[in-house]
Amino acid sequence: MAETRRDALVRWPWLRRTLTSRLWSAAAALITLAGFVLAILAGLWGTPAGARNFGIVFVWIVWWAALIIGLVPLFGRLWCAICPIPAPGEWLQRRGIVQQLPERRLGLGRRWPRRLRNIWLQNASFLLVALFSMLILTRPAVTGWLLLGFLVVSLALSLVFEGRAFCRYLCPVGGFIGVFSLLAPLELRVKERGVCQQHSPKDCLTGTNCSYGCPWGVYPGTLQRNMHCGLCAECLRSCPQDNITINLRLPAADLWVAGERRLDEAYKVFIMLGCALLYSVVLLGPWGWLKQLANLETWGGWAIYAAGFLAVNLLVVPGLFWLTSAGARRLAGFPLPTRRLFIDYAYGLVPLGLAAWIAFSLSLVLVNATYALPVLSDPFGWGWDLLGTAGVHWQPLATGWLPGLQAAVLLAGLAFSILAVYRIARQHAPRASTDQAWRASLPLTAYLTGFVLLLMGVYLG
Amino acid sequence: MLRKRLLTVLPFILLAGGVWLLPLDWLAAAPQTRQVTLTASQFAFDPPILHVNRGDRVILTLQAADVVHGLYLDGYDLQARVEPGLPRQLEFIADRSGKFRYRCSVSCGSLHPFMIGELVVTPNDTFIRLAGLALITAAGVLTYLRRCAPGAAYG
Numbered sequence: 001m002a003e004t005r006r007d008a009l010v011r012w013p014w015l016r017r018t019l020t021s022r023l024w025s026a027a028a029a030l031i032t033l034a035g036f037v038l039a040i041l042a043g044l045w046g047t048p049a050g051a052r053n054f055g056i057v058f059v060w061i062v063w064w065a066a067l068i069i070g071l072v073p074l075f076g077r078l079w080c081a082i083c084p085i086p087a088p089g090e091w092l093q094r095r096g097i098v099q100q101l102p103e104r105r106l107g108l109g110r111r112w113p114r115r116l117r118n119i120w121l122q123n124a125s126f127l128l129v130a131l132f133s134m135l136i137l138t139r140p141a142v143t144g145w146l147l148l149g150f151l152v153v154s155l156a157l158s159l160v161f162e163g164r165a166f167c168r169y170l171c172p173v174g175g176f177i178g179v180f181s182l183l184a185p186l187e188l189r190v191k192e193r194g195v196c197q198q199h200s201p202k203d204c205l206t207g208t209n210c211s212y213g214c215p216w217g218v219y220p221g222t223l224q225r226n227m228h229c230g231l232c233a234e235c236l237r238s239c240p241q242d243n244i245t246i247n248l249r250l251p252a253a254d255l256w257v258a259g260e261r262r263l264d265e266a267y268k269v270f271i272m273l274g275c276a277l278l279y280s281v282v283l284l285g286p287w288g289w290l291k292q293l294a295n296l297e298t299w300g301g302w303a304i305y306a307a308g309f310l311a312v313n314l315l316v317v318p319g320l321f322w323l324t325s326a327g328a329r330r331l332a333g334f335p336l337p338t339r340r341l342f343i344d345y346a347y348g349l350v351p352l353g354l355a356a357w358i359a360f361s362l363s364l365v366l367v368n369a370t371y372a373l374p375v376l377s378d379p380f381g382w383g384w385d386l387l388g389t390a391g392v393h394w395q396p397l398a399t400g401w402l403p404g405l406q407a408a409v410l411l412a413g414l415a416f417s418i419l420a421v422y423r424i425a426r427q428h429a430p431r432a433s434t435d436q437a438w439r440a441s442l443p444l445t446a447y448l449t450g451f452v453l454l455l456m457g458v459y460l461g
Numbered sequence: 462m463l464r465k466r467l468l469t470v471l472p473f474i475l476l477a478g479g480v481w482l483l484p485l486d487w488l489a490a491a492p493q494t495r496q497v498t499l500t501a502s503q504f505a506f507d508p509p510i511l512h513v514n515r516g517d518r519v520i521l522t523l524q525a526a527d528v529v530h531g532l533y534l535d536g537y538d539l540q541a542r543v544e545p546g547l548p549r550q551l552e553f554i555a556d557r558s559g560k561f562r563y564r565c566s567v568s569c570g571s572l573h574p575f576m577i578g579e580l581v582v583t584p585n586d587t588f589i590r591l592a593g594l595a596l597i598t599a600a601g602v603l604t605y606l607r608r609c610a611p612g613a614a615y616g
């Protein structure tokens with residue numbers, strides 16, 4: 001285990017110096033907040049033409065592509081450390097942006113209800129946003145109101161609950177970033193668990209004179225996965241034992257953590273798979289009637305679309321996977337309940353889920369990326385030309401290569417996912433029998449391959 | 462162990478190469494001239510999917526039913542603009558097989574970015590080959606796990 005990890009803070013001392021200062025994250029959050037506010041203003045008061053509006057182009061093309069193709073696969077939850085949505089609420093809670101002012105916390109500081117300490121609400125909020133995605137992606141005003149709504153809800157929750165309640169339990173983006181961050185080749189962890197066990201008090205949770213307690217409510221001493229670590233590095237600042245570090249590691253190491261697999265997270269994986277497929281069909285497909293249903297042109301039509309959308313995400317994708325898991329159990333002869341296998345093997349779908357989203361996003365970004373140049377010069381679509389790029393015409397990029405690129409990403413996701421389900425299956429097999437694990441992998445591989453062929457059919461068939 | 466791994470993977474790499482290079486011309490129909498009328502209206506093309514054979518000479522009459530629209534054909538870099546009542550004629554040889562999306566290239570309203578149609582040039586050998594690669598990938602990884610995974614019982 002240890003040989004697959006490299007301490008990034010030892011390797012790059014400048015990184016330690018940067019992270020131990022709160023300045024970098026505050027500065028980054030201020031920059032992203034400026035962009036976020038501009039997106040809201042452009043959404044609410046700019047041109048209604050989405051392709052000419054900063055709110056649409058920079059949120060749903062530039063930011064989205066950077067997040068799903070670059071930030072999440074490489075750095076996991078790093079975006080959460082510089083996200084503008086929780087920043088104002090957090091600064092209010094702390095009554096400061098950079099400077100530490102202990103004992104002067106603002107807000108009620110209540111604990112999040114125990115029954116809601118899972119990501120079911122995030123699953124629901126993601127589906128809610130996804131159901132209206134045709135409106136959100138094409139109407140700047142809807143995007144503007146949505147972003148403003150996120151800001152207000154996050155702010156309100158910060159004043160009622162402790163830490164980053166919105167990020168951890170409600171944010172529709174945070175849920176899938178968390179799941180995909182399990183694949184990242186980067187992690188924040190303690191160096192020696194024994195040091196934490198013997199050390200009291202837990203400064204990383206309660207904070208010190210020069211640092212805050214973990215705003216995500218995560219205790220680094222037992223942290224095994226990236227799922228809920230927002231990489232804010234407060235624990236790095238607070239640990240008097242210098243026992244926190246950031247490791248470079250092999251990708252997907254968190255998928256093998258057997259003790260923390262849960263149904264709510266498994267459902268997040270199914271929702272991400274289902275939405276990648278449905279978005280590809282509805283948004284990138286040739287069927288105008290389907291786009292009209294999604295576009296809320298009539299409530300009846302949208303209701304049919306919503307019912308189908310939810311059925312695919314909540315019943316069809318997981319239902320077929322349940323049958324597959326039952327088949328794996330039977331073939332391998334595992335004495336475990338199907339429910340356990342259903343949850344565990346869902347984590348093997350994570351690589352393919354990310355690949356499916358990258359494939360979908362490649363299409364979105366390569367076709368629409370050139371909209372970013374005129375929008376930089378004229379964010380509101382009011383006829384400005386601040387940088388001299390307002391006249392740049394739309395030109396799709398590399399569309400001849402796009403299907404091959406999408407297929408390559410899907411094939412990589414497929415191979416990675418088969419390896420993942422096999423490795424998870426070995427955890428179920430008595431004495432880690434490779435034969436049983438291999439037999440369990442057969443129906444799971446069929447499910448994965450079927451999904452890839454389905455997506456390839458949409459993109460290439 | 463490395464030798465065993467290479468010997469396990471090599472047949473699948475060769476098979477993938479074979480699938481990629483496999484001649485599929487026998488699936489192709491004789492080229493012909495096709496006249497197609499493509500109507501653009503907010504926010505779809507009619508017909509939404511065009512099927513042609515590789516080598517076909519395609520004469521496309523593009524017309525706009527409501528507002529100004531455009532057409533950009535992926536992979537062929539074909540671009541045109543059309544106004545209502547003023548149909549445009551485009552001509553090209555469908556010399557690349559596969560699925561290519563055509564998109565509205567003139568901002569025509571809210572759903573403009575998703576106003577998309579599909580040109581399928583058969584035989585769609587790109588899809589056939591890539592679907593084959595998916596099956597070979599799955600079989601290859603499974604075989605690798607069977608023979609080479611740490612503690613593998615066989616091989």
